[in-house]
Amino acid sequence: MHLIDLKAFLSELSDNNNRAWFVMNKPRYDILRAEFLLLVAELIQGIQKFDPAVTGCDPKKSLFRINRDVRFAADKSPYKTTFSASILPSGRKKPSEGGGPAYYFQIDAEGRLFFACGEYMPPSDRLFAIRQHILHDPEGFDLVLKNKKLQQQFGALQEEGKLTRPPKGFAADARHIEYIKLKNFMVWTESDLKTMDSKQVIATLLTAFKSALPLVQWLRTG
Template identity: 75%
Template sequence: MHLIDLQAYLSELGDNNNRAWFVMNKPRYDILRAEFLQLVTELITDISKFDPAILGLEPKKALFRINRDVRFAHDKSPYKTTFSSSIVPNGRKKPSEGGGPAYYFQMDGTGRLFYAVGEYMPPSDRLKAIRTHIVTDPEGFAKVLKDKKLKAQFGTLQEEGKLQRPPKGFDADLPHIEQIKLKNFMVWTECPLKGMDTDELKTTLLTAYRSAMPLVSWLRSVPA
């Protein structure tokens, strides 16, 4: 994939976020989208070597649309200024829909690569199930938090939107109560794309994704 071309396109789209510009530059978009689809196709194949649950996922189902849903948004810009993908076994792109842990990444016009693994804003029943599983499997959850490769790649679970107090039904003195307060069960990080080619991009993502398998496996063990 031509990462420099993608960055330039997304940067220009950010400066000209309107339908007229998008239509005039549609041929550029189509080429870049096809290249991105090929990248995701290769990632699915490689991820499935250490996570067979991904095998057989249709690559197109792992891509996010570039059109924004502006119905309830203050910002009415019609297009996203990122190319992004969420690789989930059942093809659901939103863990908030109950898709389970995902391998996510996005690239933007500033030349940043953002990548994450886990569940972002799971629905309330799923969130309660994860929290309950922490209570019933504290040792298994502790192993995830202490995993050296996971910590080296991502650090700890992100705390965006963390509750100030324990959620209803969970005592304050429970083991891992600080993690029980989380609304997301994800690890993520970012790095510059500058100087990367496609092979280096894939290596970066696959190394990180493989390191996060303890988290993926634990989340999949949560009873439905």
Template identity: 80%
Template structure:
């Protein structure tokens, strides 16, 4: 994938986020989209080598549309300024749709590669199942928290959107109460993609995703 061209396109799009500009530059977008699809296809093939559950994921279904849903937000810009993908066995793009843990990444207009694993804003029944798994599998959860490769690559579980108080029905003195307050069960990090080739991005992601496999497998067990 021509990452220099991708950043140039996304940067220009961020400054001209309107339909007229996009239509004029649609041929550029189509080429970049095809290259991005190829990157995702190769990434899925690589992930399959350590996570066989991904085998059925269709690359086209793993890509997010560039069009924004502007119905409910104040920002009416019609296009996203990222190319992004979410890889799940189910083919659904969002863990919040009940698809379970995902391998996610995006390339943005500022030359940043953002990548994550886990479940973002899972629905209520799924969130309850994860919380029950924390309580019922203390040993497995503690082993996950101590996993060296996971921590070296991503750090701790992210606390974005964490509850200030214990969730309803859970005692404040439970051993892992701070983790029971989480509404997301994700790890993520980012790095520049300027100067990298497509294969270097792919290898960076594959190495990171393999380090996050214990989190993915633990979540699937919930």
């Protein structure tokens, strides 16, 4: 994939986020999306070597649309300024729909590669199930938290949107209560694309995703 061309397109789209510009540049978008689809397909092939659960995952179903849902948004810009994909066995694009833990990455207009693993904003029933899983499998959760490769690659679980008090039904002195307060169960980081080509992007993502496998597998058992 031509990452320079993708960054240029996304940067120009960021400055001209309107339908007229997009229609004029639709041929560029179609080429870049086709290339991105091939990158995702190759990535899935790499992931299935250490996580067979994603075998057969359709790359087309992994890609997010570039159109934004602006129905309830203050920002009415019609297009996203990222190319992104979410890879998980169910083929769902959004783990928040109940699809379980995912391997996610995006490339933005600034030339950044953002990548994450786990579950972002799971629905209430799934969130409750994860919290129960922590309560009933504290030793297994400990192994995830203490995994050295996961820590080296991503650091700790993200605490964005963490509750200030224990959720209803969970005791304040419960083991791992600070993690039970989380609303997301994921790790993420980012890299600069300036010195990377598509092969290096895939290699970077595969290394990172493999390091997050203990978290992904633990979440699947909950």
